[in-house]
Amino acid sequence: MGGFPLSRVGKTPSVVNPAERWPGGLFDPGKIDSGSHEVGIEGDESMKKIWDGLSSVRVLDLSTESGFMCGKMMADLGADVIKVEPPEGAQTYASAHLYGDGPSQDKGLHWIAYNTGKRCITLNLDSEEGRRLFLGLAGKVQVVVESFPPGKMREWRLDYEDLCKINPALIYTSITPFGRTGPLKDYQVTDLVAMAMGGPLFLTGDADRPPVQIGYPQAYLHAGAEACVGTLLALYKAEATGEGQLVDVSIQESLLTSNFNAVYTWVTEQILLTRMGSSRMVGRQLEMPLTWPCKDGFVDFAVLGGASGGKTMKNLAQWMEEEGMEDDTVGSTDWGSFDFYGLTTEMVDRVIKPITRFFSKHTKEELFEGSIKRGIMLFPAADAGQILTDPHLKEKGFWQEMEYPEKNEKIAFPRPPFRINDQYPGLRTKAPVRGEHNGAVYGELLCLSAKTLENFKQNGVL
Amino acid sequence: MSGILEGVRVLDFSWVIVGPRTVRYLSDQGATVIKVENADHPCVLRQSPPYKDGKSGINTSAYFAAQNPNKMSLGVDLARAEGIEIVKRLVGWADVVTESFAPGVMEKLGLGYEDMKKIRPDILFLRMNMLGAAGPRASARGYGFQLVGYSGFTDITGWPDRVPAQPFGPYTDGIAPRFAAAALLTGLIHRRRTGEGACIDLSQHESGIQFLIPILLERQITGKARGRVGNSHPSFSPHGVYPCQGKERWVAIAITNDEQWEKFAGVVGEEWANDEQFSSSAGRKRNEERINDLVSRWTKKRTPEEITELLQRRGIPAGVVQNSQDLVRDPQLSLREAIWYLDHEGAGRHAVYGQGFILSENPVPSKKAAPRLGEDTFYVCKEILGMPDEEIATLLGAGVLQMVL
Numbered sequence: 061m062g063g064f065p066l067s068r069v070g071k072t073p074s075v076v077n078p079a080e081r082w083p084g085g086l087f088d089p090g091k092i093d094s095g096s097h098e099v100g101i102e103g104d105e106s107m108k109k110i111w112d113g114l115s116s117v118r119v120l121d122l123s124t125e126s127g128f129m130c131g132k133m134m135a136d137l138g139a140d141v142i143k144v145e146p147p148e149g150a151q152t153y154a155s156a157h158l159y160g161d162g163p164s165q166d167k168g169l170h171w172i173a174y175n176t177g178k179r180c181i182t183l184n185l186d187s188e189e190g191r192r193l194f195l196g197l198a199g200k201v202q203v204v205v206e207s208f209p210p211g212k213m214r215e216w217r218l219d220y221e222d223l224c225k226i227n228p229a230l231i232y233t234s235i236t237p238f239g240r241t242g243p244l245k246d247y248q249v250t251d252l253v254a255m256a257m258g259g260p261l262f263l264t265g266d267a268d269r270p271p272v273q274i275g276y277p278q279a280y281l282h283a284g285a286e287a288c289v290g291t292l293l294a295l296y297k298a299e300a301t302g303e304g305q306l307v308d309v310s311i312q313e314s315l316l317t318s319n320f321n322a323v324y325t326w327v328t329e330q331i332l333l334t335r336m337g338s339s340r341m342v343g344r345q346l347e348m349p350l351t352w353p354c355k356d357g358f359v360d361f362a363v364l365g366g367a368s369g370g371k372t373m374k375n376l377a378q379w380m381e382e383e384g385m386e387d388d389t390v391g392s393t394d395w396g397s398f399d400f401y402g403l404t405t406e407m408v409d410r411v412i413k414p415i416t417r418f419f420s421k422h423t424k425e426e427l428f429e430g431s432i433k434r435g436i437m438l439f440p441a442a443d444a445g446q447i448l449t450d451p452h453l454k455e456k457g458f459w460q461e462m463e464y465p466e467k468n469e470k471i472a473f474p475r476p477p478f479r480i481n482d483q484y485p486g487l488r489t490k491a492p493v494r495g496e497h498n499g500a501v502y503g504e505l506l507c508l509s510a511k512t513l514e515n516f517k518q519n520g521v522l
Numbered sequence: 523m524s525g526i527l528e529g530v531r532v533l534d535f536s537w538v539i540v541g542p543r544t545v546r547y548l549s550d551q552g553a554t555v556i557k558v559e560n561a562d563h564p565c566v567l568r569q570s571p572p573y574k575d576g577k578s579g580i581n582t583s584a585y586f587a588a589q590n591p592n593k594m595s596l597g598v599d600l601a602r603a604e605g606i607e608i609v610k611r612l613v614g615w616a617d618v619v620t621e622s623f624a625p626g627v628m629e630k631l632g633l634g635y636e637d638m639k640k641i642r643p644d645i646l647f648l649r650m651n652m653l654g655a656a657g658p659r660a661s662a663r664g665y666g667f668q669l670v671g672y673s674g675f676t677d678i679t680g681w682p683d684r685v686p687a688q689p690f691g692p693y694t695d696g697i698a699p700r701f702a703a704a705a706l707l708t709g710l711i712h713r714r715r716t717g718e719g720a721c722i723d724l725s726q727h728e729s730g731i732q733f734l735i736p737i738l739l740e741r742q743i744t745g746k747a748r749g750r751v752g753n754s755h756p757s758f759s760p761h762g763v764y765p766c767q768g769k770e771r772w773v774a775i776a777i778t779n780d781e782q783w784e785k786f787a788g789v790v791g792e793e794w795a796n797d798e799q800f801s802s803s804a805g806r807k808r809n810e811e812r813i814n815d816l817v818s819r820w821t822k823k824r825t826p827e828e829i830t831e832l833l834q835r836r837g838i839p840a841g842v843v844q845n846s847q848d849l850v851r852d853p854q855l856s857l858r859e860a861i862w863y864l865d866h867e868g869a870g871r872h873a874v875y876g877q878g879f880i881l882s883e884n885p886v887p888s889k890k891a892a893p894r895l896g897e898d899t900f901y902v903c904k905e906i907l908g909m910p911d912e913e914i915a916t917l918l919g920a921g922v923l924q925m926v927l
Binding site: 062082111112113114118133134138139140170172173174181193219232238239241242243244245247248249250252253254255256258259260261262265266268269270271272274275276278281283285286287288289290292293294295296297299300303306308309310311312313314315316317318319320321322323324326327328329331332333334335338339340347350351353357358359360361362364366367368372383386406422432433435436437438440441442444445447448451452453455456458471472473474475476477478479480481482 | 526527530538539543551561567569570571572573574576577585588596622624649653654655656657660661662663664665666667668669670671672673674675676677678680683684685686687688689690691692693695696697698699700701702703704705707708709710711712714715718720721722723724725726727731732733734735736737739740741742743747749750751752753758760762763764765770772773774775778787808834837838839840841842843844845847848849850852853854855857858860861863866869871872873875876877878879880881882883896897924
């Protein structure tokens with residue numbers, strides 16, 4: 061068959077010269093001097109080979125830990141992301157999830173993990189001079205990301221309405237717990253409180269104990285990732301039209317999707333879903349395990365119907381039979397067409413027992429390998445060590461080794477979760493040290509000399 | 523008002539959650555999206571509750587409806603050569619193709635990236651397979667709610683003395699769409715600049731891992747495994763979820779510094795709160811269990827709303843552990859229209875999660891309920907492909923084209 065005649069309905073994209081897209085000379089790719097940008101060779105090179113990505117986009121990232129992910133994702137996609145930090149550092153990064161002893165921003169795991177690929181400058185926004193420098197920088201970037209409490213940037217006269225006057229194409233992304241306006245805008249959150257107000261917390265945990273958090277704080281990551289998508293939408297428009305805008309991200313709202321069918325079930329059926337620990341609900345409010353013990357830990361597996369569920373159950377029954385552990389209920393039920401609304405407690409019991417027996421004879425790895433071979437839907441509950449040694453990720457080249465100075469050896473960082481034309485974009489650099497790129501960035505963007513910078517430093521501006 | 527992606531054309535083969543949610547970022551901003559559906563193998567979500575009046579049916583799932591507003595549906599049997607032919611013509615129409623089947627499925631249908639490139643050299647192809655398209659385990663099958671374990675969430679969530687507590691639902695399905703959409707939008711920017719398409723191969727598994735990078739680094743730096751810790755925090759105390767007045771009512775409280783504790787003690791106004799041992803964060807951490815017990819006794823006498831109000835007024839992080847009913851009533855979410863309500867022919871009036879952001883100049887321009895299966899079959903064939911009515915009728919009669927209304 062022939063392809064669809066492009067002349068009729070096909071749309072040939074207009075190729076735009078980037079230099080024309082940013083009015084007022086804001087954009088000049090020639091001025092981005094990649095030589096002064098200390099790049100990990102691997103990451104930068106591979107990105108260039110793959111695609112242009114966001115290579116002509118520069119981002120000022122003022123975010124605190126609730127926004128790191130936004131800039132990280134943009135850096136992973138090729139943007140020049142400049143982290144802006146107060147000269148004394150932010151205490152909050154050093155308060156938790158550290159390695160080693162003593163509070164230090166550079167030892168915060170969250171900082172190390174979610175600032176890869178960024179450059180970092182210091183700037184004291186409490187000082188008049190600092191704010192002046194910031195305005196200078198804001199005229200030379202396409203995106204500003206911040207996560208200060210609502211009103212803080214306005215106090216500094218650096219809010220969207222201030223910055224858009226000097227840079228109308230600017231995308232200004234604000235990440236706040238509940239959004240910039242509204243009755244709860246000034247509420248204080250931590251990750252736990254955000255997860256509570258956004259809904260996922262209520263749905264997680266054992267039924268006989270309080271709702272429980274996910275083992276590493278998640279709310280800020282959802283918000284940062286969501287912010288990245290909003291920013292890119294705005295950027296898509298700004299590149300073509302020169303019109304910037306404000307992207308008002310709410311952490312609470314970013315968590316709604318993690319309620320999955322819960323709110324939908326309430327609105328449609330007035331049934332309130334609640335937490336079921338390691339189980340899931342099937343049929344008419346019955347529980348079935350989702351996390352099952354095995355020989356050396358746990359696996360995630362569900363008794364399911366439908367085409368793929370039926371296949372899984374049939375293949376599992378056969379595997380059990382091969383090992384002399386056949387079971388009538390598991391094996392002779394036609395799960396593919398089984399009506400789970402007809403499921404009884406008694407039957408649930410009869411299914412769980414033999415499967416549990418079978419799983420506990422095998423390790424996670426054996427169960428996973430066997431399941432892949434047999435077309436069974438089962439995954440191991442991997443711990444960090446197993447993820448790091450997983451053969452699939454290793455062979456795919458998911459890990460990027462980077463020097464970690466204090467460790468005196470390289471450690472593995474995950475690359476972004478996608479490959480472009482069969483190649484992973486690399487991570488450009490490890491997370492920067494505070495102020496590491498003061499010379500390069502201020503030199504490049506504001507033509508400040510080393511002497512001027514030293515002066516600013518003495519006066520507490522940088 | 524028009525959407526940012528007005529004029530961008532998406533041919534969407536994806537199903538369940540990750541793909542449809544990713545594509546919604548585009549469809550909500552005006553992209554023209556044709557979902558390619560097959561009545562013989564309908565999307566799992568079409569067969570997932572909640573249903574209107576509790577009655578399952580191909581068009582009655584509010585879960586499906588919530589994932590797919592602002593899209594069209596083409597019903598076509600891809601097992602038939604004529605069906606493939608029609609879809610291939612649509613590839614010529616499309617700027618973007620999205621899919622989330624198991625690796626190999628599209629290739630077997632003759633609809634792999636290489637096939638599509640022949641039809642449309644600048645096609646932007648986004649595949650969102652569970653473990654990505656490559657690698658020794660790429661053929662592993664499953665859903666997001668099993669994949670959470672492989673991404674590392676199951677092992678670290680819950681209580682130290684119990685079987686892990688699974689994060690609710692297909693947790694990684696809430697993560698992957700952001701990475702997929704970010705890569706796709708970057709691809710569109712690149713394509714507009716250069717005229718080049720690309721194949722984006724997203725892994726849902728690796729997307730999940732992005733949300734646990736610190737524990738992977740920690741493991742390498744300290745060699746220590748992270749266990750399950752319930753609701754405790756490495757340095758904050760009290761930090762937890764406390765029972766309140768009423769059935770299944772809870773409040774989350776996190777005291778992050780001494781100043782907050784002092785204010786908290788003032789609100790509590792009971793003797794224990796002024797105990798010297800609790801005045802420093804180290805002291806509170808040391809006495810964590812006791813403090814949690816005392817805080818619980820205080821919270822039990824009050825509603826979570828009352829406590830949240832009392833503490834937030836003093837700048838102390840606290841919040842109602844909101845259930846779905848609370849979310850629907852939440853004044854902040856209502857003000858921002860974070861939850862939409864749409865009327866769907868099959869699913870009735872149902873809720874839809876909006877995006878986590880508001881674009882000041884481009885709020886979502888229109889909110890059209892999700893399509894019933896094949897609802898737009900006729901439109902797509904006639905208006906987009908220019909097929910004569912008789913041909914459409916013949917193909918409908920033969921079951922190559924489908925409409926289930």
